[in-house]
Amino acid sequence: MSGALLITGVGQRIGQHLAEHLQAQGYQVIGTYRTDRPSLTGLSEQGVQLIKCDFNQPVQVAELIAEVQRQAPALRGIIHNASDWLPDSSAESAVATLHAMMQVHVAVPYQLNLALQDQLMASEMADIIHLTDYVAEKGSRKHIAYAASKAALANMTLSFAQLLAPKVKVNSIAPALILFNDGDSEEYKQKVRAKSLMNKEAGADEILQAVDYLLQSRYVTGRSLAVDGGRHLK
Numbered sequence: 124m125s126g127a128l129l130i131t132g133v134g135q136r137i138g139q140h141l142a143e144h145l146q147a148q149g150y151q152v153i154g155t156y157r158t159d160r161p162s163l164t165g166l167s168e169q170g171v172q173l174i175k176c177d178f179n180q181p182v183q184v185a186e187l188i189a190e191v192q193r194q195a196p197a198l199r200g201i202i203h204n205a206s207d208w209l210p211d212s213s214a215e216s217a218v219a220t221l222h223a224m225m226q227v228h229v230a231v232p233y234q235l236n237l238a239l240q241d242q243l244m245a246s247e248m249a250d251i252i253h254l255t256d257y258v259a260e261k262g263s264r265k266h267i268a269y270a271a272s273k274a275a276l277a278n279m280t281l282s283f284a285q286l287l288a289p290k291v292k293v294n295s296i297a298p299a300l301i302l303f304n305d306g307d308s309e310e311y312k313q314k315v316r317a318k319s320l321m322n323k324e325a326g327a328d329e330i331l332q333a334v335d336y337l338l339q340s341r342y343v344t345g346r347s348l349a350v351d352g353g354r355h356l357k
């Protein structure tokens with residue numbers, strides 16, 4: 124396993140797990156982060172190239188693109204992991220919520236994919252992986268803007284797969300209940316676990332295994348890999 128991989132949102136949880144393990148596999152991970160966290164020290168010591176970027180700041184996104192183009196003239200892949208899970212807010216800030224969801228889940232992935240396509244094409248083989256969500260196909264009563272933005276991201280998988288084939292494969296991974304958040308109550312955890320046939324919190328390794336499968340494939344593109352414990356059958 125080799126080549127430069129851009130992973131967004133590596134400061135914690137799934138993104139951190141992906142960065143640590145893909146760097147250990149021999150890829151040169153370029154990881155974006157927004158918030159300074161103790162985890163970043165370990166990633167840096169492991170050799171991950173860290174770039175601070177708030178996707179709500181256009182100048183910082185432009186600087187990120189220029190820095191990736193400098194560091195990786197040939198880019199093995201982009202994993203769009205960065206995300207905010209905002210609940211729908213009160214009416215007065217509803218548009219702000221929708222804009223925030225579309226910015227992090229749609230606008231920046233769209234901008235990065237277009238701006239870095241020459242670098243992806245310069246790699247012997249390349250992958251784009253969009254981290255979407257089971258709710259992209261199902262909807263969500265309490266995260267309407269979030270789910271709509273993930274559905275848009277899933278649709279971009281179809282478009283970019285057609286645009287960049289055959290040199291660059293483009294796929295989605297659609298998770299459900301991979302990691303709970305600090306502060307989730309036992310009552311909430313029990314309720315959410317019960318939404319899937321497997322009735323469990325999957326763990327970040329399930330996403331790493333899905334990423335490994337897609338990076339090693341020479342054929343799968345334009346598809347969404349569901350990692351959701353059979354939630355669609357409950």
Ligand SMILES: NC(=O)C1=CN([C@@H]2O[C@H](COP(=O)(O)OP(=O)(O)OC[C@H]3O[C@@H](n4cnc5c(N)ncnc54)[C@H](OP(=O)(O)O)[C@@H]3O)[C@@H](O)[C@H]2O)C=CC1
Binds near residue numbers: 298301
């Ligand atoms: N956890 C789960 O059970 C599920 C996760 N998913 C998807 O999997 C992916 C990983 O999930 P998870 O690890 O829980 O994600 P997190 O909620 O931990 O978010 C990942 C990172 O995204 C970064 N981020 C958020 N907003 C911005 C922004 N405006 N600019 C730059 N970075 C930003 C944050 O960076 P920082 O910390 O540096 O501020 C954060 O650490 C996400 O796309 C998520 O939607 C889908 C279904 C289930």
Ligand SMILES: Nc1nc2c(c(=O)[nH]1)N=C([C@H](O)[C@@H](O)CO)CN2
Binds near residue numbers: 207256300301303
């Ligand atoms: N960016 C994030 N997206 C999502 C998260 C999260 O923590 N951050 N969590 C979920 C949950 O798994 C939800 O599906 C059940 O609690 C969904 N997306």
